[in-house]
Amino acid sequence: MQNLSRKTDDTRRSDATAALDAQAAVRLRGLYKTYTGNAQPAVKDLSLDVCDGEIVTLLGPSGCGKTTTLRMVAGLEVPDAGEIYFGTRTVALSSRRIFIPPEKRNVGMVFQSYAIWPHMTVAENVAFPLKSHKFPRREIKDRVRKALELVGMAGYEDRPGPLLSGGQQQRVAFARALVTEPQVLLLDEPFSNLDAKLREQMRIEVKLLQKRLKIAVLFVTHDQIEALSLSNRIALMNAGVVQQQGPPRLLYEQPANEFVRDFVGRTILFKGRVQSGNPAGQMAIALDGAPDCVVFGRTYNSNGVKSGGSVYIAIRPEDVEILPALSNQVPSGMIAGTARATLFVGERIEYQVEVDGQRDFVIYGERHSPVEEGSKVWLKLRPDGHSAWSSDWLSDGAQR
Template identity: 45%
Template sequence: MTIATSPVRLVADDVPMSTPLPADVRIRVRNLTKRYRTPRGDVLALNNVSMTVNAGEKLVLLGPSGCGKTTLLRCVAGLEQPDEGEIEINGTVVFSSDRGILVPPEKRGVSMVFQSYALWPHMTVFDNVAFPLTNARVPKSDIRDRVRAALAMVGCAAFENRFPGQLSGGQQQRIALARAIVSNSGVILFDEPLSNVDAKVREQLRIELVSMQKKLGFSALYVTHDQTEATAVAHRIAVMNTGSVAQIGSPYEIYERPDSRYVADFVGATNEFPGTVVGRKDGLLLVDTVIGRLASRDAVDVDAGQPVVVLIRPENLHVTAEEEGLNVMGATLESTMFLGLFTEYVALVGDKRVILRSMRQELVREGGAIGIGVHPEHVRVFR
């Protein structure tokens, strides 16, 4: 099912325009709050959330189940009604609690790709893709040309006379994407669109989606709980936690410069060590941990004696011939696991397990002594 029904944005005549959005902003969410009423009391699904999606940008909402990412997407689509706040799409206010504005989904000028494909089983592929154009009373000659162009773009031109039940999951998702782009809405909402296809097809569809977005230039708000998918398709990622936005940034910033322990833990694997701040020396923060003293370039504001948590990514640790020195410690190799793109090593520093990942095969037998090290740039310290 597609929300947008016309390439031209349809809005109610009495919906006032807000202060015009900058030309590079397509979606703006301000102070959005959503509560669900339950017999046990209210559940706060969104807590004063604000964000923007820029022209030609894919903003990915990433987080665990129940964090509010799908609720936010559905509020933007008009499938859920928030309790407070404001939503603008292409400069038009489509929801405002203060001004009593609630534009219905079909007049918001967006398309949506659902996790479940949402294809009509009794309609052919052609008719499924044509559905939003037919509803908008687009001339039949234009419908034919636009549908065939959209199907060709997703590599499904040969399937226009088939029914959804005759297609694979990956093919059905391509048809759902064709239906979203055929209306030329310029704004597409994606609700975990690749979660129902196998790993190989998912990887291929990610590549096609990135290529298609560059070609068409649409803006997208994209929901997923898959960290690899998020970093692969996003221009920016908004990591969500219990109804709030924990951090917004580029995939690199989210991964390499997380603002909080929560973001660091959720995005990617980490080694986590409790520690106590010793002080600063030569521009480095020194922390005593269960695996020894570690030096960090973090500028976190902490005092000597304060308890902290140190996080290190497995790929930022390396095997070294040294057994002592700055951020180098002796260890025993406990186990090795070859995982294709990299080899994962589990080493024991005392009785503490430390995970390393390397693109190369280290010539060390299990049970052998090794040195492991990490650059101070990659030692993250959180309160």
């Protein structure tokens, strides 16, 4: 452990931060990393906590800095600036050139590639980290047995690595990561080589495993379903910068900016006008083309959203219901359109709908009550819980 008793201004500040969040198993503060030869930083001013028993996910598009962050936590990259603490232990503090090497950090890691050694049996693979840390032979045997039981691989001890399925190999990789009883488990896209069914199963297994072990897990993925379903908290990154962090529901329902709004889930952007607003930020918005269709939402990024002004209202697909039009009189709370194309995709039907006063949207419908292609439809919008935006700036995944 590092001696922080002789305090400089710098360390006093970091000690104060440390005391404030003493319960966090992992604390990252103001991390920066730029690779040699790159103009842009891979990670910029990243701060994050992971508590024991929590799964915190770094989510974001390819190249946004997720693996770089994980590697700094593991000690495989040296941060250019910033601080990393494991509980009260300082493992990296750039301003004082403190850097604890990976083998002294007690982290378990599982990567995208199975990374189990093909020339070793299952038991030899799992025993490897214990052997390199010179654990007594008896304890090794005992720990390997327990780790394999934990991941449901008891009985496979003598099986050579290559004679396992992908899912089994990944379970062995988990056992190997857990066998040293690490303080923190780092997972970098551990399911991305598995097929869709197995991914779902492994997701549930990791959740159950985590409930039993109660260790801190820092998880990396670019798959939003994985992030939403597994995480206690998500830090959504873009171009090295955390855009928003919080529980999955917060990011989904109260996105801090357009990038978060469009990356997490799908968004339909209706055009409208703010009729009234209250100081709490709640606004009544009438939709263009359907003045009787007034919905409520708030702005989580107030730039340019004012009473009387034109706005975009972002509505989640599950908050729009498609119904056959029963007359020319559109009921209040609904907007009229025409179902131009219908696509049966199994669990639902997707309609390309031309909407009065708006653009075309893809609307999801229930497969048991299909709407005929080419027919007039009404879109019934959930009355509240939406978000309002001044611009129609779109990132991937959204549609106007």
